[in-house]
Amino acid sequence: MKIDQFFTKKPFVISGPCSAESESQILATAYQNKSYIDVFRAGLWKPRTSPSSFEGVGIKGLKWLQKVREKTGLRVATEVATPRHVECCLEANIDILWIGARTTVNPFYVQEIAEALKGVDIPILVKNPVHPEIGLWIGALERFYKVGISKLSAVHRGFHNYKKSVYRNDPKWELPIKLRERVIDMPIICDPSHIAGKAELVEDISQTAIDMNFDGLMIETHINPSKALSDADQQILPSQLNSILQNLVLKSSKLRDQKFINELKEFRDKIDLLDKHIIALFRNRKEIVEQIAILKDKNKLTIFQIERWFEILKTRKKYANNLNLEDEYINEIFDVIHKYSILIQTKKREND
Numbered sequence: 001m002k003i004d005q006f007f008t009k010k011p012f013v014i015s016g017p018c019s020a021e022s023e024s025q026i027l028a029t030a031y032q033n034k035s036y037i038d039v040f041r042a043g044l045w046k047p048r049t050s051p052s053s054f055e056g057v058g059i060k061g062l063k064w065l066q067k068v069r070e071k072t073g074l075r076v077a078t079e080v081a082t083p084r085h086v087e088c089c090l091e092a093n094i095d096i097l098w099i100g101a102r103t104t105v106n107p108f109y110v111q112e113i114a115e116a117l118k119g120v121d122i123p124i125l126v127k128n129p130v131h132p133e134i135g136l137w138i139g140a141l142e143r144f145y146k147v148g149i150s151k152l153s154a155v156h157r158g159f160h161n162y163k164k165s166v167y168r169n170d171p172k173w174e175l176p177i178k179l180r181e182r183v184i185d186m187p188i189i190c191d192p193s194h195i196a197g198k199a200e201l202v203e204d205i206s207q208t209a210i211d212m213n214f215d216g217l218m219i220e221t222h223i224n225p226s227k228a229l230s231d232a233d234q235q236i237l238p239s240q241l242n243s244i245l246q247n248l249v250l251k252s253s254k255l256r257d258q259k260f261i262n263e264l265k266e267f268r269d270k271i272d273l274l275d276k277h278i279i280a281l282f283r284n285r286k287e288i289v290e291q292i293a294i295l296k297d298k299n300k301l302t303i304f305q306i307e308r309w310f311e312i313l314k315t316r317k318k319y320a321n322n323l324n325l326e327d328e329y330i331n332e333i334f335d336v337i338h339k340y341s342i343l344i345q346t347k348k349r350e351n352d
């Protein structure tokens, strides 16, 4: 994909309320944010879990967004989830559209929205799908690219949690990094508000995103967060956004200082060596696993024994704790190692 760059600075900042609630609310929010944001956002059609929640003001909010642009000079953005939304937004000359997480999950919806955009080169931001499936995210971006959208950006807003978590949506940072490897020149934005779910976490997540070299931030702001009709817990005041932006430590991914380059190289050399050892250990482990496969086969034992798996998890967790390593991290690694062991044993049986 050849992306047309449309971000005017880094970090590019998009902010505004989760939902447009009234003309005066969005105008006041936009005025307060005006001097430090690049684009004003407000949702008009809100995808809510329950039909009795506030589902947005709909079409009448388009006029309010036009007024925001007229009065503040800010570009305006909103979420579209159907071809009808697209049609209304294009008619109202909305500057930027975004696709929500619940829409990205469905290729049929995405295709219909993309087709409604044929022939119009408006910037489109595609939020990650609810579940961590990078293929769906890339697929959605491709659907827009194929109808001629060249100003594309991906928004990392976190993923549904399977386990209890401090976040509303877990930030799986490895996914946007993978996306960056696949679509090199596409700007990627982080949406700390939907990752956080609570206002107190927004600053930290924003800094992490900047450390990860994200190109922009989409942060929800409200003039009276506790009275917000949607996502009340995660919205912050425009003044808090200002302070977060002021406090951000911007880092460079380019290496300039020679002393720093040398120091970093020393550490990286150590890591390279350790990784080499780890891989050699995996090779030794694999050989033993193959011997186990032969032994189990001779004794007519199935490849997988659940008790052994539980024992592995328990003991590895204990070793990790003794060495002050997080057991969740070790658990995940052993999940992969064990999966691979089963695979090695299955292959060994097939080949022998």
Ligand code: PEP
Pocket (backbone or CB within 6 Å): 018, 019, 043, 047, 099, 100, 101, 102, 127, 157, 194
């Ligand atoms: C939003 O931006 O307000 C929104 C609903 O986002 P998401 O699709 O990430 O839940």
Ligand code: MN
Pocket (backbone or CB within 6 Å): 018, 019, 220, 230, 231
């Ligand atoms: Mn929201």
